[in-house]
Amino acid sequence: GNSVTQMEGPVTLSEEAFLTINCTYTATGYPSLFWYVQYPGEGLQLLLKATKADDKGSNKGFEATYRKETTSFHLEKGSVQVSDSAVYFCALTINTGGGNKLTFGTGTQLKVEL
Amino acid sequence: EAGVAQSPRYKIIEKRQSVAFWCNPISGHATLYWYQQILGQGPKLLIQFQNNGVVDDSQLPKDRFSAERLKGVDSTLKIQPAKLEDSAVYLCASSSGLTDTQYFGPGTRLTVL
Numbered sequence: 414g415n416s417v418t419q420m421e422g423p424v425t426l427s428e429e430a431f432l433t434i435n436c437t438y439t440a441t442g443y444p445s446l447f448w449y450v451q452y453p454g455e456g457l458q459l460l461l462k463a464t465k466a467d468d469k470g471s472n473k474g475f476e477a478t479y480r481k482e483t484t485s486f487h488l489e490k491g492s493v494q495v496s497d498s499a500v501y502f503c504a505l506t507i508n509t510g511g512g513n514k515l516t517f518g519t520g521t522q523l524k525v526e527l
Numbered sequence: 528e529a530g531v532a533q534s535p536r537y538k539i540i541e542k543r544q545s546v547a548f549w550c551n552p553i554s555g556h557a558t559l560y561w562y563q564q565i566l567g568q569g570p571k572l573l574i575q576f577q578n579n580g581v582v583d584d585s586q587l588p589k590d591r592f593s594a595e596r597l598k599g600v601d602s603t604l605k606i607q608p609a610k611l612e613d614s615a616v617y618l619c620a621s622s623s624g625l626t627d628t629q630y631f632g633p634g635t636r637l638t639v640l
Contacts, residue, residue: 456531456633456634457620514575516569
């Protein structure tokens, strides 16, 4: 079956530090890959996505590259801010014609301190 | 553009009671999803509708959970009777089509005592 594995948290960083959150996947077929973010007390928001190998998704200074050879989609940001504190979910979907459910990882909590 | 609306935001019930959640998707979105998010886990799909038809309900515990989307717009998810392990956040999402980005509502946090 399809699955997503992401690094466990919490990840605690100082403001302006470099962020990497690792995500690897297992899928039959050719998935689309996503990063969703969940701020405290809010719903899931799409952060970025990539739909084919070597695509780079980017938004708000975050980026991730779809690496088919390593089945990875690591999230990076060059300089984090306190406002980036949230839970980050890596996810995939495969359109089989019978539905396109998102399969999520367990989430990684990021805490950014001054 | 208004986002996905859900109500209630919080609900506390005792085991064996019944509960219902409501979702109003983004206007014009044909596809609607219900996910269950247990604390410390990623969301898991319970059911997916395309208009008012079910596309995928393979992970819906049908002995106690039911969902409907009668007019292809709003949807209701019901649990009857609730168990302790149903304590979770229930997320509704919608997309304009089967291959499009899913947009999530704020969720309903259910606590079963």
